[in-house]
Amino acid sequence: MCSVALGREVFRYAAGDVPQQEPDDPQRPRTTPRLTASLPTFSRHEAAQPVEQVFSLVVAEGREEGRRIALSERAVIAGRDPNLDIVLPDDDVSRLHCLISVVNGDVVVENLGSTNGTFVNGQRVDRRTALPVGGVLRVGEHLFRCERCTRRDLERAEEEYRDLQRAASYVQTLLPPPLLDGPMRTEWMLQPSARLGGDALGYSRIDDRHFALYLIDVSGHGVSAAMLSVSVLNVLRERVLPATDFKDPVGVLSALNAMFQMDRHDDHYFTIWYGVYDSFDRLLTYATGGHHAGYLVPVERDHARALKTSGPVIGAIAGACFPAAQTDVPAGSVLYLFSDGVFEIRSAERQLRLSDFTTFLTLPIAADGSECRRLFDQVKSACRGRPLEDDFSMLVVTFP
Amino acid sequence: MGMLVTAVDDKITKVMLNGRLDTVGVGQIETSFAATLVPPGKSAIVDLSGVEFVASMGIRMLISVARAMHQRQAKLAIYNATSLVQEVFDTVKLSDIVPIGRDEDDARRIVSS
Numbered sequence: 297m298c299s300v301a302l303g304r305e306v307f308r309y310a311a312g313d314v315p316q317q318e319p320d321d322p323q324r325p326r327t328t329p330r331l332t333a334s335l336p337t338f339s340r341h342e343a344a345q346p347v348e349q350v351f352s353l354v355v356a357e358g359r360e361e362g363r364r365i366a367l368s369e370r371a372v373i374a375g376r377d378p379n380l381d382i383v384l385p386d387d388d389v390s391r392l393h394c395l396i397s398v399v400n401g402d403v404v405v406e407n408l409g410s411t412n413g414t415f416v417n418g419q420r421v422d423r424r425t426a427l428p429v430g431g432v433l434r435v436g437e438h439l440f441r442c443e444r445c446t447r448r449d450l451e452r453a454e455e456e457y458r459d460l461q462r463a464a465s466y467v468q469t470l471l472p473p474p475l476l477d478g479p480m481r482t483e484w485m486l487q488p489s490a491r492l493g494g495d496a497l498g499y500s501r502i503d504d505r506h507f508a509l510y511l512i513d514v515s516g517h518g519v520s521a522a523m524l525s526v527s528v529l530n531v532l533r534e535r536v537l538p539a540t541d542f543k544d545p546v547g548v549l550s551a552l553n554a555m556f557q558m559d560r561h562d563d564h565y566f567t568i569w570y571g572v573y574d575s576f577d578r579l580l581t582y583a584t585g586g587h588h589a590g591y592l593v594p595v596e597r598d599h600a601r602a603l604k605t606s607g608p609v610i611g612a613i614a615g616a617c618f619p620a621a622q623t624d625v626p627a628g629s630v631l632y633l634f635s636d637g638v639f640e641i642r643s644a645e646r647q648l649r650l651s652d653f654t655t656f657l658t659l660p661i662a663a664d665g666s667e668c669r670r671l672f673d674q675v676k677s678a679c680r681g682r683p684l685e686d687d688f689s690m691l692v693v694t695f696p
Numbered sequence: 697m698g699m700l701v702t703a704v705d706d707k708i709t710k711v712m713l714n715g716r717l718d719t720v721g722v723g724q725i726e727t728s729f730a731a732t733l734v735p736p737g738k739s740a741i742v743d744l745s746g747v748e749f750v751a752s753m754g755i756r757m758l759i760s761v762a763r764a765m766h767q768r769q770a771k772l773a774i775y776n777a778t779s780l781v782q783e784v785f786d787t788v789k790l791s792d793i794v795p796i797g798r799d800e801d802d803a804r805r806i807v808s809s
Contacts (some may be wrong), residue, residue, distance in 0.1 A: 565756060565759065567752075586788040609755075
């Protein structure tokens with residue numbers, strides 16, 4: 297008998313089972329040595345040890361849906377302040393909104409003077425109030441459910457959350473820095489509705505007269521959409537489409553369509569607006585794949601010219617055609633590219649549509665020059681501070 | 697999100713959808729929608745008059761099921777979209793992928809041809 301220790305397990309070979317070292321004969325039937333394992337045993341006392349349970353808050357509705365937050369005697373504070381444990385960047389949430397802690401084995405909630413109120417199971421909190429397991433805490437439009445789980449489950453959830461944050465931060469590093477100086481200026485905003493979004497955008501100089509710019513929107517949001525958007529973004533950033541002239545929007549969209557067919561990408565499609573600005577002739581050539589129009593607003597801001605062609609979404613039809621179009625670009629014009637999450641929102645009364653949003657475009661330009669922020673605030677105001685349901689992505693380009 | 701399935705005849709299934717075809721709505725019906733329409737290999741028409749909004753996940757569901765049915769020699773047509781929903785379909789050129797009928801008769805004619 298010989299034995300082999302692997303971690304806490306000890307395997308023993310019975311004498312006749314140890315394979316002999318013989319020349320390899322392919323005709324000889326192979327036999328698997330019989331192993332007997334000496335498994336670790338636990339006393340009745342060890343097996344009966346209770347698994348440690350802890351309280352947690354799970355985001356049931358809101359920007360970080362699914363996130364699990366540990367609760368303990370150390371109070372956590374929810375509010376708009378970006379330095380808090382639970383950050384809720386909405387207009388109807390106060391800077392310091394409410395406090396949650398465990399007191400004498402119960403989860404309790406205290407409102408911190410917020411005028412919009414804090415609610416436990418639908419009841420407004422006006423004094424320290426118990427939040428039972430299964431109970432729902434509402435802060436603005438955000439809902440949290442109180443749960444008990446094992447410490448191990450909590451640690452796993454926290455690690456997953458950190459992983460997703462790292463992934464979101466990786467996506468941000470792929471986006472180009474804003475061009476603040478120079479003849480052509482750019483700014484952008486990308487706010488995923490989930491921890492990871494399916495939108496991406498970019499721009500780059502192709503040569504001394506051509507400048508490419510694009511915005512993509514993968515169907516859905518979350519991890520799988522983000523993975524596809526990163527793939528597409530890297531292809532465009534590195535200009536690695538086979539035999540493709542990146543100055544030609546038709547060629548770019550056709551090549552993307554060939555490369556990203558839905559049946560090879562978990563049935564995800566994406567839409568895209570892709571354009572190339574020729575700074576010598578002041579011409580913008582563009583093509584869209586299932587994407588709504590981009591809008592060019594002249595310096596007088598008296599209208600917004602819709603820039604759209606009739607290509608279908610990318611990935612749905614093999615060999616689809618993507619026509620291009622061209623427009624002149626008057627000096628000082630501003631181009632707005634954005635995802636559908638910017639206008640597919642619900643106001644208190646109704647579902648808004650693209651035409652509701654485009655009226656914002658021709659309003660006076662932001663005093664501080666931040667058009668993305670101005671339009672984001674307009675949208676948030678239109679949906680009365682409710683969390684956005686889809687990713688908010690916008691690229692604004694000001695031409696010389 | 698609601699889904700009501702009826703048989704028009706032995707060759708065509710009719711599905712009525714109600715609600716919002718957004719991430720939540722699609723999550724509620726996607727599996728049963730596909731399971732109802734794809735395996736039998738029968739053509740189907742989908743009445744969208746009760747659908748108030750379609751997000752990209754809803755479009756993805758319609759395209760995926762239409763493509764899967766096509767592989768089984770069956771057709772899918774949609775009809776009765778509201779103006780807001782039709783605007784979304786026009787933007788993505790959905791009619792190039794999933795035929796859109798004017799009404800139920802038109803949708804039945806499309807899948808029967």
